[in-house]
Amino acid sequence: MDIFTQQLINGLVVGSVYALVALGYTMVYGILELINFAHGEVTMIGAMVALMVIGALLGVAPDMPGLMVFAGGLLVAVPACMALGFAIEKIAYRPLRHAPRLAPLITAIGVSIVLQNLAMLIWGRQYISFPPLLPQGRHEFLGAHVTDTQIIIFVTALIVMAGLWLLVERTRLGRAMRATAQSREVAQLMGVNVDRVIAATFIIGSGLAALAGVLVSAYYGLAHYYMGFMLGLKAFSAAVLGGIGNIAGAMLGGLLLGVIEALGAGYIGDLTGGFLGSHYQDVFAFFVLILVLVLRPSGLLGERVANRA
Amino acid sequence: MAWLRARPRLALLLLAALLIALPFLVGAGLGRSWVRVLDFVLIYALLAIGLNIVVGYAGLLDLGYIAFYALGAYLYAWLASPHFGLHLPFWAVLPLGAALAGLFGVLLGAPTLRLRGDYLAIVTLGFGEIIRIFMNNLNAPFNLTNGPQGMNLIDPVSVGGLAFEGQRQFLGLTVTGLHLYYYLFLAFTLLAIGVAMRLQDSRIGRAWAALREDEVAAAAMGINTRNVKLLAFAMGAMFGGLAGGLFAAFQGFISPESFNLWESILVLCMIVLGGMGNIPGVILGAVLLTVIPEALRYLGDLQRATLGHVAVDPSDLRMLLFGLSLVAMMLWRPAGLWPSRQRKREFASEDEHADLYDARA
Numbered sequence: 001m002d003i004f005t006q007q008l009i010n011g012l013v014v015g016s017v018y019a020l021v022a023l024g025y026t027m028v029y030g031i032l033e034l035i036n037f038a039h040g041e042v043t044m045i046g047a048m049v050a051l052m053v054i055g056a057l058l059g060v061a062p063d064m065p066g067l068m069v070f071a072g073g074l075l076v077a078v079p080a081c082m083a084l085g086f087a088i089e090k091i092a093y094r095p096l097r098h099a100p101r102l103a104p105l106i107t108a109i110g111v112s113i114v115l116q117n118l119a120m121l122i123w124g125r126q127y128i129s130f131p132p133l134l135p136q137g138r139h140e141f142l143g144a145h146v147t148d149t150q151i152i153i154f155v156t157a158l159i160v161m162a163g164l165w166l167l168v169e170r171t172r173l174g175r176a177m178r179a180t181a182q183s184r185e186v187a188q189l190m191g192v193n194v195d196r197v198i199a200a201t202f203i204i205g206s207g208l209a210a211l212a213g214v215l216v217s218a219y220y221g222l223a224h225y226y227m228g229f230m231l232g233l234k235a236f237s238a239a240v241l242g243g244i245g246n247i248a249g250a251m252l253g254g255l256l257l258g259v260i261e262a263l264g265a266g267y268i269g270d271l272t273g274g275f276l277g278s279h280y281q282d283v284f285a286f287f288v289l290i291l292v293l294v295l296r297p298s299g300l301l302g303e304r305v306a307n308r309a
Numbered sequence: 310m311a312w313l314r315a316r317p318r319l320a321l322l323l324l325a326a327l328l329i330a331l332p333f334l335v336g337a338g339l340g341r342s343w344v345r346v347l348d349f350v351l352i353y354a355l356l357a358i359g360l361n362i363v364v365g366y367a368g369l370l371d372l373g374y375i376a377f378y379a380l381g382a383y384l385y386a387w388l389a390s391p392h393f394g395l396h397l398p399f400w401a402v403l404p405l406g407a408a409l410a411g412l413f414g415v416l417l418g419a420p421t422l423r424l425r426g427d428y429l430a431i432v433t434l435g436f437g438e439i440i441r442i443f444m445n446n447l448n449a450p451f452n453l454t455n456g457p458q459g460m461n462l463i464d465p466v467s468v469g470g471l472a473f474e475g476q477r478q479f480l481g482l483t484v485t486g487l488h489l490y491y492y493l494f495l496a497f498t499l500l501a502i503g504v505a506m507r508l509q510d511s512r513i514g515r516a517w518a519a520l521r522e523d524e525v526a527a528a529a530m531g532i533n534t535r536n537v538k539l540l541a542f543a544m545g546a547m548f549g550g551l552a553g554g555l556f557a558a559f560q561g562f563i564s565p566e567s568f569n570l571w572e573s574i575l576v577l578c579m580i581v582l583g584g585m586g587n588i589p590g591v592i593l594g595a596v597l598l599t600v601i602p603e604a605l606r607y608l609g610d611l612q613r614a615t616l617g618h619v620a621v622d623p624s625d626l627r628m629l630l631f632g633l634s635l636v637a638m639m640l641w642r643p644a645g646l647w648p649s650r651q652r653k654r655e656f657a658s659e660d661e662h663a664d665l666y667d668a669r670a
Contacts, residue, residue, distance in 0.1 A: 035431065092636055096643075102370055103639050105430060106581055109372075109574060110635030117629035121621065229570075233438075236431060283442050286435035293428055294420040 002143035007266040008259060009141070013150045013219065015258020016157035020212035021235030022242065022250035023164060024205030030181040030245035031201055032097075037108035038088055039209055040232015041115035042081050044225060046210025047217040048123050050077035051130060058131065066133035070218070078210045085206025086199055094195075112229075119225040128223045153215045160211060161251050164204070168247060173200060181245065230282060234261075237289040243299025252300060260284055332491045333482060344487040346603050348559060351494035352552055354595040357579040358501045358588065359548025364577065365586035366509060367541035368521030369422070370430040372573055373437025377546040379444060379568035380413055381406035381553025383454060386563055389464040392455065399466045403554045410550025411543040418542035422535060437573055444565040459564025466493060466558045473558075490559050497555065501548060505588055508544070517541055571628065578631055582638055584645030593647050602627045 021043055028036045050073030057069045092107040135148035168174035179187040180197045188194050216231065217223040234257060242253025265281040292299060313320045336344045356378060363371045384406040388397045421432045448456030465486065466473045473493070476485040508514050516537045519527040528534050557563050575598060583594025605627055612621070638645065 092640075095640055099639075099643060102364075102368070103643050105370060106577075107636045107639040109577075110632045110639070113571075113574070113628055113632030114636065115632075117625065117632060121625055121629070233431075233435070237435075240428075240431075280442065280446065283439050286439050289435050290421070290432055293424055293432055297424060297428070 003266055004263070005142045006144035007262040009144055009146055009150065011259035011262030012255060013154050013258070014216075014262065015238075015255035016154050017212045017216045017219070017254075018231075018235050018238045018258050019161065019251045019254025020157055020208045020215075021231060022239040022254045023161070023247065024209050025236050025239040026242070026244055026247060026250040027177070027201050027205050029239070030247075031177065031184075031198060032093070034093065034104050035108065035236065036088075036093075036202075036205070037105065037232075038092075038111040038115060039205065040228035040230075040235070041112050041119075042085060042088075042206045042209040042228070043213030043216070043231055044119060044223075044228030045084060045115060046077045046081045046213035047130075047223040047227065048119055048128075048225070049080045049210075050074060050214040051128055051217070051223055052123075053077065054131065054133065066131075066135070069131075070133040070214075074211065074214055077214055078207045081206045081210035081213075082203045085202040085209075088206075089199060089202040094198075116225055116228070123225060125225065130217045130221045130223055132221065134218055149219060153219055156211070156215065160208065164208070165247065167204075173197070177201060234285040237285040237292075240289055240299055241292050243301040246299065246301045249299055249301035256300075257285060257288060260288060328495060332488045336488075341485070341487065343603070344485070344491065346599065348487060348490050348494055350596050350599045351491065351498050352556055352559070353576065353579065353599050354498050354592050355494070355501055355552040355555070356549060356576045357583070357591045357595040358498070358505050359545045359552065360576050361545075361580050361586065361588070361591045362505060362508065362517075362548070363541050363545035364580055365591065366514060366521070367517040367538060369538060369541060371433045371542070371545065372430050372570070372577070373417075373433035373435070373440075374545070374549055374576055375568050375570070375573040376437040376440040377410035377414060377549030378553040378556065378572070379440055379565075380410045381550030382557040382563045382568070383444065383460075383553075384409050384550070385554040385557035386460040386463050389558070390460060391462050392460055396464055399464075399554070399558055403551055406554035407547040407550040410553070411547040414543040414546030415539055418539045422538045422542065434570065434573075437568075437570060441565050441568050441570075444568070454565070457565060459562060459566075461562040463557050463561045463563070465561060466490070466555075494555060494559075497551065501551075502588055502592075509586075509588075513537065513540060575631070578635055580645075582634065582645060584648040587645070587647060587649035590645050590647030590649070594645070597646075598631070601630075605630075 021039065024039050024042075025036060028034060028039070053076045054069055054073040057064060057072050088111055092111045093104050096104045096107060134152055137148040139146045139148075166174075168177060176187065176192045176197045177200070179190065179192055180194055184194055187197075212231075212235075213223075213228070217227070235254065238253040238257040239250045240253070241257055242249025242251070244250075261281060261284045264284045268280060313323075332344050332347055335347055356374070359377075360371065360374045363369050363374070381403075385399075385402050387393055388395050388402045388405065389399065390396075417433070417436050421429055424432065444454045445457055447453040448458075454460065466489075471489075472486075473489040474486040476483055516527070516532045519530060519532060520534055520537055524534055556567075560567075579594035579598045580591050581594070582598065583592065584590025608626065609622070
């Protein structure tokens with residue numbers, strides 16, 4: 001089996017999930033210049049809510065086809081997280097819109113801690129297994145294995161991202177979002193209801209996060225109250241890699257980071273003569289983040305914002 | 310209190326007497342485990358004072374501060390435990406730990422400090438995680454950190470042949486290692502308070518304040534912003550490294566778990582809750598956030614008494630309450646419980662211009 005192709009495929013699948021989460025960071029950052037620290041936890045809440053619904057559905061109708069149960073979980077988790085995102089913005093960020101920069105960042109950390117610990121109280125500390133609802137078939141592809149689950153995740157992520165692209169580029173709301181990102185004040189003067197645009201941004205981003213959370217826990221077959229933290233950090237790194245504030249950049253950055261991580265974990269042992277092993281996988285995202293910020297703070301596709309005071 | 314305020318020397322004397330007697334009072338009143346809590350209060354106060362230099366004075370949000378604490382602790386463990394067979398005395402190891410942490414502070418700061426505040430937050434967070442992941446995994450191919458099991462049998466502090474362990478009688482009082490560590494930590498904390506306060510009023514301290522308020526204006530005033538930031542970063546890191554060494558000696562055991570992100574956030578909470586930039590506030594924050602979780606343990610007993618069983622594990626509630634208090638503080642009292650006067654004015658941004666028209670201001 002070709003390790004390179006295999007890791008490339010695995011990386012693209014995980015990367016497409018990173019991209020979904022990164023979109024939420026980048027949209028919020030583009031408009032508010034705020035790192036929505038709690039975004040990672042929203043993905044976790046999405047996975048947990050979906051699991052609860054899936055468990056209930058399987059209890060009521062055990063013969064229901066797997067894909068329908070999966071869709072049922074998504075149909076509850078996504079709106080629930082949209083409401084959560086809306087509430088977070090309203091409670092924790094909106095009152096601080098004119099406060100010093102550190103203030104909303106600290107509330108964001110607070111919200112993140114609250115969500116994580118609420119999840120722990122509700123769903124417990126243990127890992128929760130995600131039932132194998134998606135088709136499990138395996139295909140040979142260029143000397144590597146691709147599973148149906150991987151295909152479904154990748155294609156779903158791509159479709160949703162294409163939808164988001166259309167929303168931002170072709171609709172009235174999208175135009176309002178782009179205007180608000182350019183200048184909140186001027187957009188307001190042009191009759192854009194900035195508060196509503198910001199709320200919509202949080203709602204859309206949280207919906208994407210919920211989808212990502214469900215997909216990633218279906219992929220690994222596990223969910224955990226702590227899963228949102230690393231996922232959020234990596235997605236943020238992906239957003240910075242692509243150029244934060246830039247939607248295409250978040251998609252590219254997510255896919256790229258997934259691939260870097262998978263290839264890195266696959267080859268680090270050989271490269272360092274066995275000194276460092278694949279358990280350093282989580283370190284790659286941070287190294288990428290630090291390297292990008294040092295060498296090209298604007299990211300691959302972004303404008304230069306990092307030094308704007 | 311007014312009569313005390315009029316006699317500052319007497320007040321100082323009373324405070325000193327209280328601080329000296331405190332471990333015995335606490336030990337007699339609440340039990341020996343609370344003397345241990347007292348020791349931790351001082352370690353956290355030291356950490357909070359150090360982080361306050363970075364966050365409170367210079368306005369750089371550092372979310373990986375605990376990495377410097379970890380470096381200090383691990384250096385102590387390497388140089389004073391059977392792990393490498395080295396047993397250097399603590400007064401030799403502590404400065405080395407502080408220096409190592411300071412060096413890493415510069416190494417991390419040099420490339421990243423030109424970034425804007427929130428980027429810096431994420432990079433420092435990543436740095437903290439990297440250090441922890443390395444500590445967790447560097448037990449192979451050669452055993453540097455003993456991995457997740459951590460390192461134990463670390464030498465206790467010993468001064469002139471008096472090792473800080475066991476117990477002995479002195480003037481009819483039972484003096485344990487916990488008591489001796491209390492006085493050692495108290496000395497370091499007082500030293501740190503002195504240094505931090507002198508720094509705040511120095512030329513560098515004013516440069517930090519200018520930087521925090523407006524970086525562009527500070528640069529225009531001739532402040533070398535990069536160097537001044539680096540100095541804040543390295544200085545804060547040194548306090549962290551020092552506290553880490555003390556922690557390692559005190560515990561006799563360290564593992565990567567003691568240095569996770571939530572510890573960084575806990576120290577940050579102390580500063581935010583107490584009042585960023587104000588030393589008394591920061592210490593208040595350290596005291597509250599160390600004592601409250603310990604006191605919350607009684608919630609378990611309370612539940613057992615009223616409900617017959619423990620419905621919610623109090624340690625689960627701890628972080629939840631931290632999170633809620635962080636949000637609530639930022640919304641309702643963003644300057645903290647005990648803010649400095651300057652900070653109070655900064656946060657009252659709504660009436661920022663009101664005092665221009667107010668003759669009393």
